[in-house]
Amino acid sequence: MTIDPTVLDRFVAIVGERHALRDANEIEPYVMEPRGLYGGATKLVLRPGSVEEISRIMQLANETRTEIVPQGGNTGLVGGQMPDRGGNQIVLSLSRLNRIREIDVASNTATVEAGVVLQVLQEAVAGKDRLFPLSLGSQGSCQIGGNLSSNAGGVGALAYGTARDLCLGVEVVLPTGEVLDDLRKLKKDNTGYELKDLFVGGEGTLGIITAAVVKLFPMPKGRELAWAALPSPEDALRFFEMANEKAGSALTAFELIERTPLAFALKHIPGAVDPLSEEHPWYVMVEISSSRSDDDAKMLMEEILTVAFEEGLVTDAAIAQNEAQSATFRHLRESLSEAQRPEGGSIKHDISVPVARIPEFLELAGKAVQGVSPGARVACFGHMGDGNLHYNVSQPEGADKEEYLKLYRPMNEAVHAIVRELGGSFSAEHGIGTLKRDELLATQSGIATDLMRRIKKAFDPAGILNPGKVI
Amino acid sequence: MTIDPTVLDRFVAIVGERHALRDANEIEPYVMEPRGLYGGATKLVLRPGSVEEISRIMQLANETRTEIVPQGGNTGLVGGQMPDRGGNQIVLSLSRLNRIREIDVASNTATVEAGVVLQVLQEAVAGKDRLFPLSLGSQGSCQIGGNLSSNAGGVGALAYGTARDLCLGVEVVLPTGEVLDDLRKLKKDNTGYELKDLFVGGEGTLGIITAAVVKLFPMPKGRELAWAALPSPEDALRFFEMANEKAGSALTAFELIERTPLAFALKHIPGAVDPLSEEHPWYVMVEISSSRSDDDAKMLMEEILTVAFEEGLVTDAAIAQNEAQSATFRHLRESLSEAQRPEGGSIKHDISVPVARIPEFLELAGKAVQGVSPGARVACFGHMGDGNLHYNVSQPEGADKEEYLKLYRPMNEAVHAIVRELGGSFSAEHGIGTLKRDELLATQSGIATDLMRRIKKAFDPAGILNPGKVI
Numbered sequence: 001m002t003i004d005p006t007v008l009d010r011f012v013a014i015v016g017e018r019h020a021l022r023d024a025n026e027i028e029p030y031v032m033e034p035r036g037l038y039g040g041a042t043k044l045v046l047r048p049g050s051v052e053e054i055s056r057i058m059q060l061a062n063e064t065r066t067e068i069v070p071q072g073g074n075t076g077l078v079g080g081q082m083p084d085r086g087g088n089q090i091v092l093s094l095s096r097l098n099r100i101r102e103i104d105v106a107s108n109t110a111t112v113e114a115g116v117v118l119q120v121l122q123e124a125v126a127g128k129d130r131l132f133p134l135s136l137g138s139q140g141s142c143q144i145g146g147n148l149s150s151n152a153g154g155v156g157a158l159a160y161g162t163a164r165d166l167c168l169g170v171e172v173v174l175p176t177g178e179v180l181d182d183l184r185k186l187k188k189d190n191t192g193y194e195l196k197d198l199f200v201g202g203e204g205t206l207g208i209i210t211a212a213v214v215k216l217f218p219m220p221k222g223r224e225l226a227w228a229a230l231p232s233p234e235d236a237l238r239f240f241e242m243a244n245e246k247a248g249s250a251l252t253a254f255e256l257i258e259r260t261p262l263a264f265a266l267k268h269i270p271g272a273v274d275p276l277s278e279e280h281p282w283y284v285m286v287e288i289s290s291s292r293s294d295d296d297a298k299m300l301m302e303e304i305l306t307v308a309f310e311e312g313l314v315t316d317a318a319i320a321q322n323e324a325q326s327a328t329f330r331h332l333r334e335s336l337s338e339a340q341r342p343e344g345g346s347i348k349h350d351i352s353v354p355v356a357r358i359p360e361f362l363e364l365a366g367k368a369v370q371g372v373s374p375g376a377r378v379a380c381f382g383h384m385g386d387g388n389l390h391y392n393v394s395q396p397e398g399a400d401k402e403e404y405l406k407l408y409r410p411m412n413e414a415v416h417a418i419v420r421e422l423g424g425s426f427s428a429e430h431g432i433g434t435l436k437r438d439e440l441l442a443t444q445s446g447i448a449t450d451l452m453r454r455i456k457k458a459f460d461p462a463g464i465l466n467p468g469k470v471i
Numbered sequence: 472m473t474i475d476p477t478v479l480d481r482f483v484a485i486v487g488e489r490h491a492l493r494d495a496n497e498i499e500p501y502v503m504e505p506r507g508l509y510g511g512a513t514k515l516v517l518r519p520g521s522v523e524e525i526s527r528i529m530q531l532a533n534e535t536r537t538e539i540v541p542q543g544g545n546t547g548l549v550g551g552q553m554p555d556r557g558g559n560q561i562v563l564s565l566s567r568l569n570r571i572r573e574i575d576v577a578s579n580t581a582t583v584e585a586g587v588v589l590q591v592l593q594e595a596v597a598g599k600d601r602l603f604p605l606s607l608g609s610q611g612s613c614q615i616g617g618n619l620s621s622n623a624g625g626v627g628a629l630a631y632g633t634a635r636d637l638c639l640g641v642e643v644v645l646p647t648g649e650v651l652d653d654l655r656k657l658k659k660d661n662t663g664y665e666l667k668d669l670f671v672g673g674e675g676t677l678g679i680i681t682a683a684v685v686k687l688f689p690m691p692k693g694r695e696l697a698w699a700a701l702p703s704p705e706d707a708l709r710f711f712e713m714a715n716e717k718a719g720s721a722l723t724a725f726e727l728i729e730r731t732p733l734a735f736a737l738k739h740i741p742g743a744v745d746p747l748s749e750e751h752p753w754y755v756m757v758e759i760s761s762s763r764s765d766d767d768a769k770m771l772m773e774e775i776l777t778v779a780f781e782e783g784l785v786t787d788a789a790i791a792q793n794e795a796q797s798a799t800f801r802h803l804r805e806s807l808s809e810a811q812r813p814e815g816g817s818i819k820h821d822i823s824v825p826v827a828r829i830p831e832f833l834e835l836a837g838k839a840v841q842g843v844s845p846g847a848r849v850a851c852f853g854h855m856g857d858g859n860l861h862y863n864v865s866q867p868e869g870a871d872k873e874e875y876l877k878l879y880r881p882m883n884e885a886v887h888a889i890v891r892e893l894g895g896s897f898s899a900e901h902g903i904g905t906l907k908r909d910e911l912l913a914t915q916s917g918i919a920t921d922l923m924r925r926i927k928k929a930f931d932p933a934g935i936l937n938p939g940k941v942i
Contacts, residue, residue: 106712106827107858153659159720162659165636180918185825187857188624188633189896190672192903192911192941193923197668201661218716241577245689248762249630249720291719292771300763354656356577386658387578425660432663440663447651452664454929459922470663 003088007064008044011090014056019096021045030091031083033074038434040083042069045091051171051179051210057092058208058465059177067464068092070204072114072146075138077350078433080150080203080469089467094145097210100124108216109168109185114145114209121214130216133160133252137334145209151201153429155333158385159252159289162429164200166215172199172207175460183213198455203431204466206459220289222297223252225326226305228317229280233359235313236284240355240385242313243286243304250300253287255333256358256384260377261392265332265339272332272339275318284384285333336381340394345404346379347411349391351419352428358384361422368414369393373407388428391415416443432470440471474559478535479515482561485527490567492516501562502554504545509905511554513540516562522642522650522681528563529679529936530648538935539563541675543585543617546609548821549904551621551674551940560938565616568681571595579687580639580656585616585680592685601687604631604723608805616680622672624900626804629856630723630760633900635671637686643670643678646931654684669926674902675937677930691760693768694723696797697776699788700751704830706784707755711826711856713784714757714775721771724758726804727829727855731848732863736803736810743803743810746789755855756804807852811865816875817850818882820862822890823899829855832893839885840864844878859899862886887914903941911942 012020021027022044032039048054061068067089071081083089098115105128112121118139125132133156134147142152148170152163160166169184182196199207230236236256243251259281265272276283288304290297301319308314320326340346353361362380369376375396382389393411395404416426420443432440441449452471456463483491492498493515502511519525532539538560542552554560568584571592575581576599583592589610596603604627605618613623619641623634631637640655653667670678701707707727714722730752736743747754759775761768772790779785791797811817824832833851840847846867853860864882866875887897891914903911912920923942927934 104825104827106708107825108715109825151661151665153661157659161636164665165632174918174922178918180922181916182919184896185894186823186896186899187826188628188823188854188859188899190622190624190900190902191896191898191907191915192919193677193926194622194635194668194672195919195922197665201665206664218719220719237577244579246762248689248691248760250762291717291721352657352659354575354578354580355658356575383659388659423656425655425657425662427662428657428659429661431661436662444662445652447645447649448653448663448666451645451651451666451930455664455926458925458929 001065001088003043003066007066010060011044011046011057014053014060015046015048019047019049021047030071030074030093033076033082038079038082041085041087042083042089042091043087045093047093047096049096051173054092054173054208054210055177055179058173058175061464062176062462065462065464066090067467069466070094070208072143073117073138073141075142076146076150076433077430078435080431080433081146082434084468092208094143094210101211103128103130104185105130107185109213110216111183111211111213112144113211114143116144118142118144118147125216126219129219131219132214132216134163134166137337144212148200148209148212149202149204150431153383153386153388155253155255155383157383158254159249160217164197167196167200167212168215169213170196170199170209171211172209174207175462175465180207183211185213203433203470205456205470218291221292222290222294224288224297224301225320225329226286226301226317227275227329228284228286228305228308228314229276230282230284230314232282233362236282236384237356237359239284239308239313242307246304247288247300250288250290251385252289253285254385255285255381256389257283257285257333257336257381258379261336261339261379261381264343264379265335268339268342269335272335273328275329276316278316280315285329337390340379340392344395344399345401347393347405347408349412349415350428350430351391351415351424351426352386352388353419353422353424355385355387357422358387358389361418361424364418365391365415368418369411372411372414373404434469437470472536472559474514474537478537481531482515482517482528485524485531486517486519490518490520492518501542501545501564504547504553509550509553512556512558513554513560513562514558516564518564518567520567522644525563525644525679525681526648526650529644529646532935533647533933536933536935537561538938540937541565541679543614544588544609544612546613547617547621547904548901549906551902551904552617553905555939563679565614565681572682574599574601575656576601578656580684581687582654582682582684583615584682585614587615589613589615589618596687597690600690602690603685603687605634605637608808615683619671619680619683620673620675621902624854624857624859626724626726626854628854629725630720631688635668638667638671638683639686640684641667641670641680642682643680645678646933646936651678654682656684674904674941676927676941677936689762692763693761693765695759695768695772696791696800697757697772697788698746698800699755699757699776699779699785700747701753701755701785704753704833707753707855708827708830710755710779710784713778717775718759718771721759721761722856723760724756725856726756726852727860728754728756728804728807728852729850732807732810732850732852735814735850736806739810739813740806743806744799746800746803747787749787751786756800808861811850811863815866815870816872818864818876818879820883820886821899821901822862822886822895822897823857823859824890824893824895826856826858828893829858829860832889832895835889836862836886839889840882843882843885844875905940908941
């Protein structure tokens, strides 16, 4: 359905000309995501400045059956934030709702609007000696609303949980324009069905999260970061189990990294330096946090590394000596995805399996990949402690990129078949969006997708909110 | 609608005569809960032995529009597990589905059927050096299915979360008889809407949880338990904040106890002994767990108690010297509810407020209670670290019990008005059931209850599963 120009004008009137973008150049950043993989088209980007304006937008959308695509920092990796190519969906940017409404130090909560950039929130609460533990590569530009809508994971999920676990309450504009004010600060509340957990992870298809109450934690008194080399994924698993036993919730990151993506980073990322002097097939980046002291974190880190050396799990390790070196390790880890680009085509997977099955997955998937594209280079890294790997496969050296990328589907199928066999998920933390919708429908049980459809219909009977995403 | 006897026979045929109870004496334990507060009536209790039988029961229920009430250990406090008094609802007991299907030590998960008694699970995983941290007064008889359906909280929720947080996947028989197999072991899985979190806490109105994957934790190497005396709730709050800062997630229990309920326990519970030699107005029971060692837990406990003494927050304290003494402290805490019974009528509230507002709540509620019933005795205790208090109010000494209990509604209204004012919940961990349904409808936003109704209708269009509960 083509939008009537008079209808467009009515949408513009709600936010005011200044905050309605119709010029193609101004619209461009909203219809193409940073990697250039997902593009869409729209005649209008609305940048409302209040919940009330968003409510009026949805009322008008409902009246005129206009499709609305909510968008945060536009960093999503599965196309969930993109309008389709038809040009008749309106993009609703949450960016102007960027107020931190409250930081409640005593209750360890922050009430934040959807458009607050993740890093801005991290820094604001750090100023009050509090930690907001959600931590992602895109934290400098992604927004809380998008983090919640996609149930973002990241490095900190191991100890602190995903975005859903970190969210206590939400304020949501429903597809009908009604506003659900559910901004609770409560750790326990059993008053009826858990609506919040549908909006969190709902990828903007059930309602538009406009604000949320998130959990904060006392800032750890000490943090230690180590980069350790290991012979194999089996050793990494045994190291993880041992560290988990000894450190418990003080183990705040456990990232697995294969040599290949590290080698890519050392080659392509300016200033990247190998933390260790020799090459090793596998690495883990381990973080220990202590609520007591820096010395306590050091002691615990040294204890687990000592045991790991003694048991032959770890063959070399570097402990970051100061904040600057910690930042270098972290930056190296975060650059692994980007470092793949100069190596040509990359076929990506965001999978999870039960933690104990990671070595098995790596072995089986490694073989399957060679079956699809002999010579393809697995560049795997990820959140081992969560069973979540970014299993990215770069083209064989010297191969033709276009030809290689034609293998996207068979490669996905081969890898995801193994994931299913091991009881895993083909979308651990990035969501479904448009990218994985067909696969969701093809592989989830018919009962599960049927229930999801019923929920979508119950919440958005007119089907106007982020249509074509998830389900 | 009266159930046709031939229909009853068809239900009986599914489970077999042996597992279908029609005799009034046999039925009795299923239609009266242990405290004797909620009673119902039924002509038939079904005790199916498999998921497949439950599926067939729901198919038949659907065909014949027969109302089904699922029931676990029958320990729920809000009537959620009770049939109504009409006698035409069938009780479906999950007790025979009592197999622990798997304990996966490496992945830190257990796959358990709904009828497994909580304590049985705790002990089974302890045998493999694992902790299942859900811990309730009724753990000797409550069942996992009920724990999940009511999103149980308890003492361990402070560090480990409620039942919802502890559940990774579920197997559910839907009202239509279809079986949703969602028994995932994954810490991260963003494949569509989070269905699990609707069934968990859904009080058996959206589906029947037949099995679940729950999280396990490495058994702590050391645990220390202290019973400390404090001048006031303000001191308890400051103590909690300090302990939370210093111990972080090693702080695994922080229970607030007023003198009154302790005095009741000392008077009425055989063998109960005051852990301290003098009387004090307030107490906290604090647990520290260490993943490292017993000594480490001791050191941390001593450190926080020392600071608490120095700052005048705590005036006396006893640290349990061994497992036996720990058990005594725990038993004393768990007996507080029971100890109120000999003191006459008790009007109970299960509330939560943001943690920092607990002192304010106690002051305001204390006044409000006296306004409703001068001389009524507040016997408050609960999970302070979660902002969750069991705010029970015993009748004035020597008052007439029946007369006092007539004040149930005005007392609830007075207390819950303050809860609302402070942004709290009138059902923190016990759920809605039938007890609080009217209050849910009266006080939640119309939008929230409307969404809940839409979900109920989407999942159970015939309205046959646990009707009259929650919504």
